[in-house]
Amino acid sequence: MTRVSTAGLFSVAVLAINNAQQNLDKTGQQADSGKIASDLAGYGGSAEQITASRTVQSRIQSYLTNGQVLSGKLDIQDQSLQAVQTAAGSAKTAISSAVAAGDGSSLITALQSALSSTVTALNTQYNGQYVFAGSQTSTAPVAASQLSDLTAAGAIANVFRNDQSAPTNRINDNTVVTTGQVASNVATPLLSALQQVEAFNQGPNGPITGTLTAAQTTFLQGVLASFTSAQTTVTSAVVQNGAVQSQLTNTTATLTSQNDSLTNTLSNLTDVNEAQVATQLQMAQYALQASVQVYNTLKASSLLNLTSSTATSA
Numbered sequence: 001m002t003r004v005s006t007a008g009l010f011s012v013a014v015l016a017i018n019n020a021q022q023n024l025d026k027t028g029q030q031a032d033s034g035k036i037a038s039d040l041a042g043y044g045g046s047a048e049q050i051t052a053s054r055t056v057q058s059r060i061q062s063y064l065t066n067g068q069v070l071s072g073k074l075d076i077q078d079q080s081l082q083a084v085q086t087a088a089g090s091a092k093t094a095i096s097s098a099v100a101a102g103d104g105s106s107l108i109t110a111l112q113s114a115l116s117s118t119v120t121a122l123n124t125q126y127n128g129q130y131v132f133a134g135s136q137t138s139t140a141p142v143a144a145s146q147l148s149d150l151t152a153a154g155a156i157a158n159v160f161r162n163d164q165s166a167p168t169n170r171i172n173d174n175t176v177v178t179t180g181q182v183a184s185n186v187a188t189p190l191l192s193a194l195q196q197v198e199a200f201n202q203g204p205n206g207p208i209t210g211t212l213t214a215a216q217t218t219f220l221q222g223v224l225a226s227f228t229s230a231q232t233t234v235t236s237a238v239v240q241n242g243a244v245q246s247q248l249t250n251t252t253a254t255l256t257s258q259n260d261s262l263t264n265t266l267s268n269l270t271d272v273n274e275a276q277v278a279t280q281l282q283m284a285q286y287a288l289q290a291s292v293q294v295y296n297t298l299k300a301s302s303l304l305n306l307t308s309s310t311a312t313s314a
Contacts, residue, residue: 056262057259059173063171063251071249073127074245076126078241078242078245080122080131081186081234081237081241084117084121084122085234088190088234091190092228092230103211104220108209111198115146123140123141134163141182142183143160162183163182166178171251181241189233
């Protein structure tokens with residue numbers, strides 16, 4: 001025989017209210033946050049997969065962030081290297097034109113302009129650091145402004161202040177690339193060629209200021225090969241930088257795709273179904289209301305109330 005008591009019924013009703021309230025709170029939090037749980041403990045068997053996915057995604061996002069900075073630097077390097085390439089071409093053209101016209105009136109001015117453009121480009125800074133200085137990022141890599149500085153330096157290596165530590169960067173888990181170049185590797189042939197012309201200009205067969213002498217013509221014809229070589233060196237630097245840009249672009253596209261895939265995976269593991277949780281929220285509200293109603297009904301039909309009512313009638 002099952003024994004029924006008011007206290008037992010009240011206990012069951014209160015428990016039902018508590019459960020309904022907890023369910024309503026949980027469903028309400030899911031609806032507000034859009035997430036199944038507020039911590040890993042709430043995801044049960046999916047917790048390990050979620051942790052692993054978040055770790056991988058964090059690493060990928062770090063590569064993507066670094067890649068954005070690196071992309072900006074490579075763009076600056078490209079512009080600078082192309083400026084040096086243009087300067088080398090302009091110097092070669094100025095010499096060819098002077099030889100063809102037999103007139104060197106504007107030659108030294110043109111070569112000075114080529115030097116100025118080259119030095120400005122190679123002393124470019126990005127985020128407060130000299131781009132072509134190797135690890136000596138606080139020191140301008142080229143210490144020359146006039147053609148006469150080249151001859152005064154003696155060995156052309158004395159003009160450069162960079163070291164040979166070209167920057168490298170890891171762009172994904174498996175790839176480290178050389179992303180920077182140093183001024184001396186880019187411009188030694190060009191500055192050497194300019195130094196040769198300036199030394200000749202200062203020598204006994206100079207200055208080159210007007211109609212070219214036979215000695216001046218012969219010299220300039222001979223030095224053209226040096227400018228051609230210098231132009232080739234700078235062009236190679238431009239191509240190398242472009243290759244790194246292309247590699248970074250392809251790597252970024254792959255990482256972005258991986259990041260999107262992980263985002264979808266995590267969403268499937270952690271995000272609620274909005275339509276489903278809306279229905280569950282409504283059902284939880286109904287359940288709480290029903291539990292409260294049962295409690296109130298029990299309260300109204302309590303033996304104490306019945307006893308009190310009977311006593312009053314008597």
